[in-house]
Amino acid sequence: MVYNYYPGCTLSTKAKQLDLYAKKAAEALGFELAELKEWQCCGAVYPLVQDEIGTRLSSVRSLAAAAAIDGKLVTLCSACHHVLKRVNSDMAENKEINAKVNAYLELDKPYQGETQVLHYLEVLRDEIGFEELAKKVVKPLTGRKIGAYYGCLLLRPAGVMQFDDPENPSILEDFIKALGAEPVVYDYRNECCGGYIALKDKSSAQNMVSKILTSAANKGVEALITACPLCSYNLQVNAAAAQPLPIFYFTELLAEALGVKEEV
Amino acid sequence: MHLTEKEEAAEILRISGVKADNCMQCGKCSAACPAGAKMDILPHRFVWELMNGRVNNLAASNTLWQCLSCFTCSARCPRGVDPAKLIEAVRLSVIRKQGENRLNVDELPAEIDEMMPQQALVSALRKYNK
Secondary structure, three states, X not given: OEXXXXXXXXXXXXXXXXXXXXXXXXXXHOOEEEEOOOOOOOOOOOOOOOOXXXXXHHHHHHHHHHHHHXXXXXXXXXXXXXXXXXXXXXXXXXXXXXXXXXXXXXXXXXXOOOOEXXXXXHHHHHHHOHHHHHHHOOOOOOOOEEEEOOOOOOOOOHHHHOOOOOOOOOHHHHHHHHOOOEEEOOOOOOOOOOHHHHHOOHHHHHHHXXXXXXXXXXXXXOEEEEOOHHHHHHHHHOOOOOOOOOEEEHHHHHHHHOOOHHHO | OOOOHHHHHHHHHHHHOOOHHHOOOOOHHHHHOOOHHHOOOOHHHHHHHHHOOOHHHHHOXXXXXXXXXXXXXXXXXXXXXXXXXXXXXXXXXHXXXXXXXXXXXXXXXXXXXXXXXXXXXHHHHHHHOO
16 A cells, blocks of 8 residues: 655654654555655644635645545644644635635646545554554564653644544554553643744743653653654753653654664 | 724634634633643633734733644633634734734744754744744
8 A cells, every 4th residue: 555645844854763764664564655746844833714825725735636646645743734634624614715725726626625634643543453553563562661642733623633532542552552562641641842932932841841741750651652743852852851751753663663663 | 094903803803713702701721721821811811802802902912922722722612612713813913014023033043953843943933923
């Protein structure tokens, strides 16, 4: 199976590991990520108001390109996933936005939101299945206590994202179990890490990160996994010296359990 | 020709697409907000002030720059109001005006460290500048 793949601005540079381990693991699992040609940056934040049309265009270009191939588009970065999924929903549900975007883009065929946007974790859960994944694990992460850090963008708003229960998600815990490790549930796993505020008010980010790390450490978490480059950054750079936890992209642990980590 | 404060409030509500008059001031959004500690106007109060046309007050609040669009308020609202969208609409009404950008691009390189992802810069420039 070959999936159209939208890497986004950060995965070829500061978050290379998220991308490289995902591709290696995909190979081991029998699928391939084929980078969409001429994709453009999604803008990293979803335009929340109705009259922002220009900031939705780059997402629609990628969504329409995927529609013209086979109608599926796989993402890895939480932010890209959030933006593409919500803009896609606008194109399907919001007549005014749809009309303005299509009038501007003049695509060969008007885009109506028909592409299915899938996060890599959804491919694992819904297309491959965690049971199948568990069967392909050759180096189970036995005995390791891993905390899932969901953050904001994968889960909310639940009606549009349709990713998991926004208050009590389980997809990452099920993923951790499939790798043979022990998932540890802690209070702050779907709280905000501070995001881009690190650029404007570092102490706010430090405050938020401290609550997350304290909550995880109190439950015995030994390492956190995330799907978001900015969460990963905040959890490392804005952690207090006294409370650092190892932070991994979920794909790194996946590649390790599948025995292909060293090949990257 | 300028919009009056009330007209501006109506325009902000229009572009937000939010049915703010469903708000019953229960305060769940404010209780849930992870950035609330540093806000001068908490989310439920923000909705109330906007409904009452007090845009100037909101435009001057630090709530605009502390809200990180994590959507916890939107997820917890029992009445389907979306405070994050309302805050965004007021934030845009400010930065769409000339000279109101909040990030000085010339000073940005000093803030960037070796590990900072592009995602941080793109997000911040979208939220603080036009």
